[in-house]
Amino acid sequence: MTSMSKPLIDKHLPRNKLNLTVRDYEGSMSTLCAGCGHDSVTAALVQAFWQLDLPPHSAAKISGIGCSSKTTAYFMGQSHGINCVHGRMPSVATGANAVNGDLHYIGISGDGDSLSIGFGQFAHAIRRNLNMLYVLENNGVYGLTKGQFSASADIGTKSKKGIANEQSPIDPCVQALTLGAGFVARAFSGDKSQLVPLIQAGLMHKGFALIDVISPCVTFNDHAGSTKSYAHTFKYYHPLVHTDFVAHHEEITADTSEGGAITVTMHDGGILKLRKTDDDYDPRDRAQAIETLLLGDRSGEIRTGLLYVNEDMADMHAANHLPKTPLNALPYEALTPGRAALAKLQGRWK
Amino acid sequence: MKDIVDTMADLRINDFVIKIGNVNGTGSASANGLLMKAIFRMGVPVVGKNLFPSNIQGLPTWFEIRVTKDAYMARSGAADLVVAMNAETYKRDLAEVSPGGFLLYDDTWPRPELHARTDITAIGVPLARLCNAKFDNARTRVLMKNMAYVGAVAGLTGIDVSIIKAMVEEMFGSKPKLIDANMTAINLGLDYVRQTYPEPLPLRVQAMDATRGNVLIDGNTAAALGCVYAGATFGAWYPITPSTSLMDGYKSFCEKFRVDPETGEKKFCIIQAEDELASIGMAVGAGWNGARAFTPTSGPGISLMSEFIGFAYYSEVPVVLFNVQRAGPSTGLPTRTQQCDLTLCAYASHGDTKHIMLFPANPAECFEMAVQSFDIAERFQTPVFFMTDLDIGMNDWMIPELEWDDSYQPDRGKILSAAELEELPKYYRYEDRDGDNIPYRTVPGVHPKGAYFTRGSGHNWKGGYTEDAAEYKEVLDRLTRKWEDSADAVPGPVIIEASKPTNRAIISLGGCDGAVREALDRLAERGIELNYMRVRGFPFSAEVEAFMDSHDEIFVVEQNRDAQLRGLLINETAVDKTKLIPVLDYAGMAANPAFIIEGVTAHLVAEEA
Numbered sequence: 014m015t016s017m018s019k020p021l022i023d024k025h026l027p028r029n030k031l032n033l034t035v036r037d038y039e040g041s042m043s044t045l046c047a048g049c050g051h052d053s054v055t056a057a058l059v060q061a062f063w064q065l066d067l068p069p070h071s072a073a074k075i076s077g078i079g080c081s082s083k084t085t086a087y088f089m090g091q092s093h094g095i096n097c098v099h100g101r102m103p104s105v106a107t108g109a110n111a112v113n114g115d116l117h118y119i120g121i122s123g124d125g126d127s128l129s130i131g132f133g134q135f136a137h138a139i140r141r142n143l144n145m146l147y148v149l150e151n152n153g154v155y156g157l158t159k160g161q162f163s164a165s166a167d168i169g170t171k172s173k174k175g176i177a178n179e180q181s182p183i184d185p186c187v188q189a190l191t192l193g194a195g196f197v198a199r200a201f202s203g204d205k206s207q208l209v210p211l212i213q214a215g216l217m218h219k220g221f222a223l224i225d226v227i228s229p230c231v232t233f234n235d236h237a238g239s240t241k242s243y244a245h246t247f248k249y250y251h252p253l254v255h256t257d258f259v260a261h262h263e264e265i266t267a268d269t270s271e272g273g274a275i276t277v278t279m280h281d282g283g284i285l286k287l288r289k290t291d292d293d294y295d296p297r298d299r300a301q302a303i304e305t306l307l308l309g310d311r312s313g314e315i316r317t318g319l320l321y322v323n324e325d326m327a328d329m330h331a332a333n334h335l336p337k338t339p340l341n342a343l344p345y346e347a348l349t350p351g352r353a354a355l356a357k358l359q360g361r362w363k
Numbered sequence: 364m365k366d367i368v369d370t371m372a373d374l375r376i377n378d379f380v381i382k383i384g385n386v387n388g389t390g391s392a393s394a395n396g397l398l399m400k401a402i403f404r405m406g407v408p409v410v411g412k413n414l415f416p417s418n419i420q421g422l423p424t425w426f427e428i429r430v431t432k433d434a435y436m437a438r439s440g441a442a443d444l445v446v447a448m449n450a451e452t453y454k455r456d457l458a459e460v461s462p463g464g465f466l467l468y469d470d471t472w473p474r475p476e477l478h479a480r481t482d483i484t485a486i487g488v489p490l491a492r493l494c495n496a497k498f499d500n501a502r503t504r505v506l507m508k509n510m511a512y513v514g515a516v517a518g519l520t521g522i523d524v525s526i527i528k529a530m531v532e533e534m535f536g537s538k539p540k541l542i543d544a545n546m547t548a549i550n551l552g553l554d555y556v557r558q559t560y561p562e563p564l565p566l567r568v569q570a571m572d573a574t575r576g577n578v579l580i581d582g583n584t585a586a587a588l589g590c591v592y593a594g595a596t597f598g599a600w601y602p603i604t605p606s607t608s609l610m611d612g613y614k615s616f617c618e619k620f621r622v623d624p625e626t627g628e629k630k631f632c633i634i635q636a637e638d639e640l641a642s643i644g645m646a647v648g649a650g651w652n653g654a655r656a657f658t659p660t661s662g663p664g665i666s667l668m669s670e671f672i673g674f675a676y677y678s679e680v681p682v683v684l685f686n687v688q689r690a691g692p693s694t695g696l697p698t699r700t701q702q703c704d705l706t707l708c709a710y711a712s713h714g715d716t717k718h719i720m721l722f723p724a725n726p727a728e729c730f731e732m733a734v735q736s737f738d739i740a741e742r743f744q745t746p747v748f749f750m751t752d753l754d755i756g757m758n759d760w761m762i763p764e765l766e767w768d769d770s771y772q773p774d775r776g777k778i779l780s781a782a783e784l785e786e787l788p789k790y791y792r793y794e795d796r797d798g799d800n801i802p803y804r805t806v807p808g809v810h811p812k813g814a815y816f817t818r819g820s821g822h823n824w825k826g827g828y829t830e831d832a833a834e835y836k837e838v839l840d841r842l843t844r845k846w847e848d849s850a851d852a853v854p855g856p857v858i859i860e861a862s863k864p865t866n867r868a869i870i871s872l873g874g875c876d877g878a879v880r881e882a883l884d885r886l887a888e889r890g891i892e893l894n895y896m897r898v899r900g901f902p903f904s905a906e907v908e909a910f911m912d913s914h915d916e917i918f919v920v921e922q923n924r925d926a927q928l929r930g931l932l933i934n935e936t937a938v939d940k941t942k943l944i945p946v947l948d949y950a951g952m953a954a955n956p957a958f959i960i961e962g963v964t965a966h967l968v969a970e971e972a
């Protein structure tokens with residue numbers, strides 16, 4: 014089967030500041046199962062990028078292998094994408110980002126891709142504070158290889174055949190927090206109103222931004238007894254904090270006075286407005302974030318929203334003192350020491 | 364006063380080997396380096412080989428200095444003056460002294476057993492006693508004992524001590540105390556031998572003028588310089604012997620040449636990855652994004668990188684892999700040399716994959732071919748393997764001073780600019796527009812029209828996903844043709860004709876070169892004339908094939924057990940395999956002519972019998 018393109022019927026669609034419609038941010042037709050959570054994440058990404066008025070080719074999409082990782086083909090057909098090898102998207106993102114930090118790097122991965130084969134790369138990208146949005150489309154199973162439990166499967170969750178998982182799960186958000194990520198969020202593919210602003214905030218965060226999106230697999234993990242099904246997630250879904258992302262300072266002034274709101278200024282100018290719920294949760298407190306997630310585990314509640322944010326961390330570019338002009342754009346003349354320098358250098362080997 | 368030898372009949376000037384046995388981690392490397400460089404500065408060509416264990420401290424290590432007026436480039440295999448500084452290896456060191464040679468040892472404690480051989484002369488110098496009397500601190504005593512034997516060897520062989528002194532001054536520049544201490548130790552050894560053995564050894568270093576315009580440099584350093592001059596801006600790596608010093612070199616040159624003095628901005632990026640699964644991914648990511656990117660590694664690293672190599676091959680991403688080969692399999696002999704990854708790299712990764720390889724023979728070629736590797740990788744949009752080894756990479760070699768032509772411009776291959784994309788009606792990543800099997804690539808972020816989706820899964824010439832048999836095959840077949848075309852772009856073979864016409868030849872590669880050339884001289888002296896071709900690139904060019912066609916008997920000399928070069932020649936050309944005779948050396952030592960001479964003569968004798 015070849016990739017399909019979609020019919021164009023975008024005459025009456027609204028346009029953003031670049032005079033583009035959402036259609037300009039779409040990719041080729043999805044080949045995932047109807048109802049797959051991953052398609053909703055794709056739609057949220059399209060909307061988030063369109064709303065931010067970002068030129069599509071200012072993004073680079075990178076993914077590993079899995080149903081989730083396939084989705085980089087399904088959004089922003091006008092950006093470069095690279096669908097590499099299983100579990101190793103972070104390394105490609107690292108190299109790509111190092112030589113041109115001016116693009117928005119969007120990494121798409123799955124729970125298998127990130128928490129088993131790619132666990133090391135996931136961890137080390139966080140340690141390097143790679144400036145990217147890392148979307149982990151978490152369904153508790155390996156979709157593409159037909160439903161084996163993944164490392165995010167909860168204890169007691171049942172496979173389609175009714176067998177319970179007995180191994181303890183890896184929580185990517187807890188991992189990211191302990192590894193020092195500066196932006197950690199959890200969302201649900203079924204709640205776009207929460208996911209879209211989180212994606213926008215994650216894109217604007219300067220550093221590693223993880224969004225762990227519960228994204229049910231309708232084919233292999235959406236049955237009764239599964240803790241990653243739509244029904245289960247809707248039932249236990251608990252937003253800790255509401256996030257609004259406003260791209261420009263001016264537009265937010267009227268709202269900031271609202272009681273209990275926390276505002277966080279993002280590196281690239283936007284503002285995050287975090288409205289507290291009853292929980293009195295402060296996403297600037299890393300210890301509280303970890304504690305809350307671990308407690309949530311016990312109550313069964315799936316605690317979502319922007320769990321932690323820290324805008325003051327040096328990203329990989331800063332730590333490596335990389336130049337303003339991307340490495341891939343430096344002219345050769347700026348890179349070669351030249352003939353005379355070589356002659357001089359060799360004194361040490363005589 | 365003692366006489367060392369009764370006869371001066373075999374006076375050997377500038378043609379002998381000093382072999383020093385040390386304990387790893389005792390600071391002997393700088394002492395041995397001093398000796399070697401002093402000889403070089405006297406104008407006498409040298410070959411240095413460091414034989415070190417996979418260990419940080421305590422195990423035996425040896426350093427060989429071949430003094431070679433004829434400027435041969437290989438080990439000779441002899442050991443004419445053995446300096447035995449490691450009691451653990453006395454027995455072996457004694458056994459290794461070539462007949463008629465000398466053994467220098469520390470006779471602070473009597474060692475009658477070292478005088479057991481009647482065909483050699485054992486020379487005692489009380490190094491420990493001399494140093495203990497002069498220096499207080501235990502560590503200093505150990506270090507100074509090294510300097511003391513430098514003095515003793517200099518005294519016995521006629522190495523110019525004023526040259527050594529100048530080097531010590533360079534080494535410790537701003538620390539006069541250290542200069543004094545080291546010179547004191549050197550003079551302890553020197554004075555002792557001068558007083559005790561007034562007649563120097565028949566192994567003599569005499570000033571020549573045969574090293575002018577040359578440098579002593581290791582291949583990893585030269586390759587690192589090549590990366591800098593090629594304009595490579597991104598390197599990712601995971602530490603592994605013997606490749607580590609390549610990245611160390613790249614880093615130090617970049618720190619010197621690529622840091623903006625005002626802003627502190629660095630015009631390079633080095634990432635120490637979490638493993639080789641990641642280091643290759645990073646290099647691929649950077650190559651995909653339009654930078655010249657590389658990763659230095661060794662066999663175990665290549666094994667881990669395998670899947671990404673196939674990905675880069677199939678999706679056509681340029682990247683350069685420096686494989687500094689060491690003896691395998693598995694961890695193998697991590698500090699010994701081999702040419703054992705030829706097959707691995709030629710076909711690295713699953714599925715139908717074939718790669719480009721370059722085979723430098725010495726640090727001069729390391730510099731040159733590092734630059735060529737990036738040009739070829741970008742021109743052909745594919746991984747390129749730079750196949751060096753521990754011997755080339757980590758030993759200092761005497762080579763002509765490196766030269767650079769400032770008119771060089773990198774061959775970036777076919778990359779479309781924003782303006783070119785603007786003009787184009789439609790861009791397809793794998794379209795063979797020029798009919799030369801090389802498509803155009805685009806760099807992310809340059810222009811929305813340049814966007815395409817890079818995938819390791821089946822894709823058609825448009826870059827779209829496909830499982831269609833014909834579409835899949837079309838791309839795969841073009842990749843084969845592209846690879847075949849690269850045979851003319853890789854460095855061509857070097858052919859040396861014998862002085863008389865012959866239908867016999869040697870084919871070899873890489874670091875065997877010096878040993879082969881010397882073996883050719885020796886064999887010619889015995890009346891065995893052989894032509895010689897050193898292959899420098901893979902795929903093999905027509906010239907390689909023609910050379911094989913024009914000979915009836917060809918010795919394929921290489922350093923691995925399984926005759927991998929021979930295998931590639933058979934697999935990738937139409938050569939009749941019965942005429943390719945393997946001559947193999949895979950014990951992990953730098954090549955020396957003996958195994959070649961033996962291999963060739965044994966075959967010829969068998970043939971006659």
Ligand SMILES: Cc1ncc(C[n+]2csc(CCOP(=O)(O)OP(=O)(O)O)c2C)c(N)n1
Nearest residue numbers: 079080081099123124125126154155156157
């Ligand atoms: C090296 C390697 N091993 C195994 C596979 C097979 N494989 C493909 S996708 C996958 C699991 C994907 O799971 P996940 O990342 O959770 O993605 P999902 O399909 O659930 O979205 C596996 C094991 C592979 N592609 N590569």
Ligand code: SF4
Nearest residue numbers: 046049080156230231
């Ligand atoms: S198998 Fe599961 S994860 Fe894969 S496409 Fe179908 S629903 Fe989605």
Ligand SMILES: [Mg+2]
Nearest residue numbers: 123124125154
């Ligand atoms: Mg999954």
